[in-house]
Amino acid sequence: MRWLLLVAGLLVATVAQAQVDPDPRLIQAADEVALAYVVTGEGDVDSASEAGLRGLSQVLTDRTTVEPGEPIGIDLNRDDLSLLTFLYWPVTETQAPPTPQAYVRLNHFLRSGGMILFDTRDGDIAGLGGPEGAGVLRQLAAPLDIPPLAPIPVDHVLTRSFYLLHDFPGRYQGREVWAEAPPAGAEAAEGVPFRNLNDGVSPVIIGGNSWSEAWAIGENGLPIYSVGSGLDGERQREMAYRFGINLIMYVLTGNYKSDQVHVPALLDRLRREEVMQ
Amino acid sequence: MTGLSFDPLLPWPLIISAAILALLVTVWSLWRGLRGWPLRGLAGLAAAAALAGPALESGIRNKLSDIVVLLDDRSASQSLPGRAAQTDAALDDLTRQIGALPDTEIRRVTVTDDSDGTLIGSALTRALAAEPQTRVAGVVLLTDGQSHDPAMLPSGAPAPVHVLLTGEQTDWDRRLVIEEAPAYGLIDQPVIIRLRIEDQGAVPAEIAQSPARLRILVDGEETRTLDLPPGVPLDLPVVPQHAGQNVISIGFDAPQTSTPELTDRNNSAAIQITGVRDRLRVLLVSGEPHAGERTWRNLLKSDANVDLIHFTILRPPDKMDAVPVDEMSLIAFPTQELFLDRIRDFDLIIFDRYRVRGILMPQYFDNIRRYVEEGGAVLVSAGPEMSTVESLNLSPLGSILPGRPTGRIYEQPFLPELTDEGQRHPVTAGLPGAPVEGQEKHWGRWLRMSQVIPDPNAQVVMTGAEDQPLLIMNRVGKGRVAMLNSDQVWLWGRGFEGGGPQLELLRRIAHWSMKEPELEEEALLADVAGDLSVTITRRTMAAEAKPIRITRPDGETETVNLAQTGPGRFSERWTPPGPGLYRMTDGEITRVMALGPSAPREFEETVASGDKLGPLAQATQGAVLRLSDGIPAVRTVREGRPAHGQGVSRDWIAITPRHATSTSGVTHRPLLPGWAWLLLVAGLALTGWLAEGRGWKLRRA
Numbered sequence: 001m002r003w004l005l006l007v008a009g010l011l012v013a014t015v016a017q018a019q020v021d022p023d024p025r026l027i028q029a030a031d032e033v034a035l036a037y038v039v040t041g042e043g044d045v046d047s048a049s050e051a052g053l054r055g056l057s058q059v060l061t062d063r064t065t066v067e068p069g070e071p072i073g074i075d076l077n078r079d080d081l082s083l084l085t086f087l088y089w090p091v092t093e094t095q096a097p098p099t100p101q102a103y104v105r106l107n108h109f110l111r112s113g114g115m116i117l118f119d120t121r122d123g124d125i126a127g128l129g130g131p132e133g134a135g136v137l138r139q140l141a142a143p144l145d146i147p148p149l150a151p152i153p154v155d156h157v158l159t160r161s162f163y164l165l166h167d168f169p170g171r172y173q174g175r176e177v178w179a180e181a182p183p184a185g186a187e188a189a190e191g192v193p194f195r196n197l198n199d200g201v202s203p204v205i206i207g208g209n210s211w212s213e214a215w216a217i218g219e220n221g222l223p224i225y226s227v228g229s230g231l232d233g234e235r236q237r238e239m240a241y242r243f244g245i246n247l248i249m250y251v252l253t254g255n256y257k258s259d260q261v262h263v264p265a266l267l268d269r270l271r272r273e274e275v276m277q
Numbered sequence: 278m279t280g281l282s283f284d285p286l287l288p289w290p291l292i293i294s295a296a297i298l299a300l301l302v303t304v305w306s307l308w309r310g311l312r313g314w315p316l317r318g319l320a321g322l323a324a325a326a327a328l329a330g331p332a333l334e335s336g337i338r339n340k341l342s343d344i345v346v347l348l349d350d351r352s353a354s355q356s357l358p359g360r361a362a363q364t365d366a367a368l369d370d371l372t373r374q375i376g377a378l379p380d381t382e383i384r385r386v387t388v389t390d391d392s393d394g395t396l397i398g399s400a401l402t403r404a405l406a407a408e409p410q411t412r413v414a415g416v417v418l419l420t421d422g423q424s425h426d427p428a429m430l431p432s433g434a435p436a437p438v439h440v441l442l443t444g445e446q447t448d449w450d451r452r453l454v455i456e457e458a459p460a461y462g463l464i465d466q467p468v469i470i471r472l473r474i475e476d477q478g479a480v481p482a483e484i485a486q487s488p489a490r491l492r493i494l495v496d497g498e499e500t501r502t503l504d505l506p507p508g509v510p511l512d513l514p515v516v517p518q519h520a521g522q523n524v525i526s527i528g529f530d531a532p533q534t535s536t537p538e539l540t541d542r543n544n545s546a547a548i549q550i551t552g553v554r555d556r557l558r559v560l561l562v563s564g565e566p567h568a569g570e571r572t573w574r575n576l577l578k579s580d581a582n583v584d585l586i587h588f589t590i591l592r593p594p595d596k597m598d599a600v601p602v603d604e605m606s607l608i609a610f611p612t613q614e615l616f617l618d619r620i621r622d623f624d625l626i627i628f629d630r631y632r633v634r635g636i637l638m639p640q641y642f643d644n645i646r647r648y649v650e651e652g653g654a655v656l657v658s659a660g661p662e663m664s665t666v667e668s669l670n671l672s673p674l675g676s677i678l679p680g681r682p683t684g685r686i687y688e689q690p691f692l693p694e695l696t697d698e699g700q701r702h703p704v705t706a707g708l709p710g711a712p713v714e715g716q717e718k719h720w721g722r723w724l725r726m727s728q729v730i731p732d733p734n735a736q737v738v739m740t741g742a743e744d745q746p747l748l749i750m751n752r753v754g755k756g757r758v759a760m761l762n763s764d765q766v767w768l769w770g771r772g773f774e775g776g777g778p779q780l781e782l783l784r785r786i787a788h789w790s791m792k793e794p795e796l797e798e799e800a801l802l803a804d805v806a807g808d809l810s811v812t813i814t815r816r817t818m819a820a821e822a823k824p825i826r827i828t829r830p831d832g833e834t835e836t837v838n839l840a841q842t843g844p845g846r847f848s849e850r851w852t853p854p855g856p857g858l859y860r861m862t863d864g865e866i867t868r869v870m871a872l873g874p875s876a877p878r879e880f881e882e883t884v885a886s887g888d889k890l891g892p893l894a895q896a897t898q899g900a901v902l903r904l905s906d907g908i909p910a911v912r913t914v915r916e917g918r919p920a921h922g923q924g925v926s927r928d929w930i931a932i933t934p935r936h937a938t939s940t941s942g943v944t945h946r947p948l949l950p951g952w953a954w955l956l957l958v959a960g961l962a963l964t965g966w967l968a969e970g971r972g973w974k975l976r977r978a
Contacts, residue, residue, distance in 0.1 A: 021690055022690065022724070022773075027688070027690070027724050027725075030568070030724055030725075030765065030768065031661075031688070031724065031725050033566075033567055033568055062596065062598070063592065063596055063598045064566075064591055064592050064596065065564070065565035065566065065590050065591060065592060065593050065596075066565060066566050066567075067565075080773070082768070082771040082772050082773035082774075082776075083724075083768070083771070083773060085568045108772055109771075112770060112771045112772050113571060113770065113771065114771070160606035161606065162591055162592075162605070162606060162607070163600065163604055163605055163606060164603075164604050164605065164606050201571070242600075242604075248566075249566055249591065252566035252567060252568065252570055252571070253563075253566045253570055253571070253574075253589055253591075254570075254571045254574050254575075255574075256570075256574065256587055256589055257606060259578075259585070259587060260587075260608060263586055263587075266558075266584055266586055267586075267611070267614065267619065
């Protein structure tokens with residue numbers, strides 16, 4: 001009997017051994033909700049992404065209960081995405097499209113609750129006829145299972161998941177940001193100032209405001225890129241951070257803030273039932 | 278047999294008109310003084326008669342025997358003491374008497390139990406329909422008169438219907454009548470059962486109006502007794518205690534009197550009320566937004582039966598920024614309302630990676646502990662904070678947690694596995710994709726967990742890294758606590774290394790905490806199939822299941838041995854001998870099972886009575902007699918005469934011979950052929966004409 005158990009134990013041990021342990025960086029990401037970015041191969045873009053996510057992580061740690069670890073760069077062709085929650089994807093003209101296997105992983109990531117923020121980083125020049133990121137983005141995102149998109153409506157939960165926001169500025173502002181379109185026929189419940197949209201979380205957010213550059217801080221803790229000018233610029237940077245915080249809260253808590261409007265009603269009902277009894 | 282019949286060539290009115298016309302002509306002729314008036318009249322009448330087509334019919338007539346329908350009721354209520362013998366004796370005697378009558382046949386009909394009771398009406402209607410109406414000379418019913426299909430009774434019969442009632446004059450019965458009982462009820466909300474005690478028959482004076490002592494048992498356990506006088510309706514509030522079948526049995530003992538009541542089978546009733554949960558209220562408290570939080574939300578929000586109240590600590594008290602409040606979308610955590618005032622309204626409180634950081638005051642945790650001990654439920658999904666100084670274990674809640682953290686955190690991939698207890702525990706048993714020895718395919722791994730020392734009374738159903746407890750479940754007081762020592766169940770949802778059944782696992786943990794009967798570790802289940810066979814299943818955490826002792830409605834017991842069908846599952850098929858209230862026990866769990874109607878319909882009313890069949894007997898001039906007064910003599914009377922009466926020695930009932938016949942070999946011959954009619958009419962007319970004509974006058978002249 002004892003040797004049988006031993007053999008069984010060995011078998012289990014070999015099975016366990018046969019499994020490749022995941023990348024320690026990814027384990028870290030799963031444990032600490034680390035923010036991740038797609039490595040594009042363009043040095044300055046990648047360093048801006050890393051600095052940006054580090055800046056956002058710093059602000060989150062300072063102001064909220066979310067305390068992300070070090071941001072990590074993701075090689076889409078190699079890394080397992082299932083340990084991640086949030087992926088920042090700057091769109092550059094030179095980056096090579098991921099392999100089909102990577103797209104399979106990306107689609108699974110989107111389906112199982114992950115979110116990608118696509119940043120075309122062209123908020124300053126878009127619409128002026130210059131080279132635009134939109135074309136490249138369309139090419140990159142074509143194989144992804146993305147639901148119909150629409151500009152984020154004013155009653156989207158992103159506008160109130162932590163701060164109250166009206167705009168989602170980055171280094172640039174004024175551009176529309178897109179998310180999953182609200183389902184047709186969604187109506188505001190009585191007494192609620194907004195519609196209950198997106199019961200799930202939009203799998204993608206798309207914009208061109210170059211958020212990572214607005215969030216980026218250097219080793220010394222100071223911003224790396226200038227945003228706007230003077231006090232207005234600093235205000236815009238603050239708003240960019242607030243967008244970042246709202247975005248991460250949205251990724252992690254889903255429609256929690258939408259539901260909270262029902263809490264007083266639920267508590268009211270409990271009170272009423274007590275009176276009735 | 279010979280007779281005259283008519284076969285008219287024209288419709289009768291025309292023929293009659295022709296005859297009247299002939300008479301008018303005759304009268305006119307007489308008035309005018311015509312000599313041939315009688316001949317004219319005869320000719321007209323002969324023509325009318327010819328049109329009527331008179332014919333001679335002849336044939337042979339045979340006398341037919343009379344039929345007496347003799348119906349005996351052999352339903353369960355007729356099995357009460359003495360009644361079967363009474364019926365047998367009456368049946369023999371009547372068969373002999375009727376058989377002695379000339380030209381009389383007997384048609385025997387026997388009514389037995391039907392699921393709807395005693396269906397005398399249908400049986401009688403069917404029997405009468407099968408016989409020629411003109412031959413039925415009498416119907417005799419041997420019954421206690423308790424027919425359950427009065428609507429099917431024929432309104433009349435071609436012959437007298439006699440009802441001979443079994444039973445004694447002194448018969449009496451006290452019974453329980455359930456007037457109204459709901460089939461469903463919300464748990465912990467009273468439902469009303471309306472009932473009364475009814476006395477029937479010749480109630481002995483010593484017991485009349487004296488109350489019956491009702492015993493009320495919920496799931497086989499006596500809850501209360503009360504005295505209820507007969508005839509007074511009672512609204513009895515009953516509280517379904519748990520989801521699923523609540524069996525309420527109500528009954529009283531047979532009164533002690535010199536003449537015992539007919540039966541005690543209608544002294545009790547079993548009512549099944551299916552307990553239904555009101556909406557479940559779950560309070561989810563997330564200590565921080567993290568990757569697994571949406572897993573909880575997805576689970577609880579997809580359940581339409583759950584009202585979720587969710588709070589996430591988005592900003593701890595020790596972190597501030599300079600942003601004005603009106604630019605923030607944060608609301609205060611109504612801790613006092615939730616954890617002091619309203620806590621009993623929740624069915625489950627989930628602490629999801631909650632760290633003690635001064636938001637909840639110690640007395641709140643103390644209150645939560647009390648809430649659990651009084652029957653509440655807490656589920657802790659612990660992250661690494663469990664091993665820190667901000668651990669829930671260090672709060673007053675720690676005393677009821679099923680594990681004590683050691684402070685060590687395993688940061689390594691590990692495979693969650695079921696323990697032996699976990700194989701048997703309904704929360705984890707049969708989770709799809711569970712690791713099986715020697716099989717390569719298994720769940721995905723998790724990456725971090727805290728080490729805890731489990732409470733000795735708690736059940737460790739899953740283990741993780743280095744076989745350390747991962748999922749621990751325990752009962753505290755009347756409540757339950759479950760603890761998951763890792764926050765990484767969401768990796769299963771993400772499909773990491775293939776993932777796992779995260780929603781199913783979390784759902785079961787949450788519902789086990791809320792005492793869902795399907796997830797009880799120790800359960801005795803009885804599934805009743807359509808053919809009334811019962812599958813008895815015992816779910817247990819023990820290695821063996823004891824035999825089940827079953828107590829039948831009549832008090833006899835039998836023992837059923839269960840065979841193992843899976844880890845912690847033992848079952849056996851068993852066929853109960855009949856409907857009624859069965860009590861199953863293995864010494865630890867007792868279950869009451871009601872099969873069939875709450876009380877058998879046959880025994881609802883047992884005192885013999887002619888109320889239901891009397892109108893039919895009266896309508897046909899038949900009698901309602903008691904067999905206890907003697908078996909009546911059978912006579913014959915003419916139809917329409919009273920068919921019962923008192924003789925010298927005993928009563929008599931009568932059948933009415935119908936003198937029915939059948940006729941065969943009928944021939945049909947016209948009285949005169951057509952040409953003879955023509956000759957007759959023409960001859961009369963001609964003679965009349967001649968008489969009025971000159972010839973007559975000439976001869977006179």
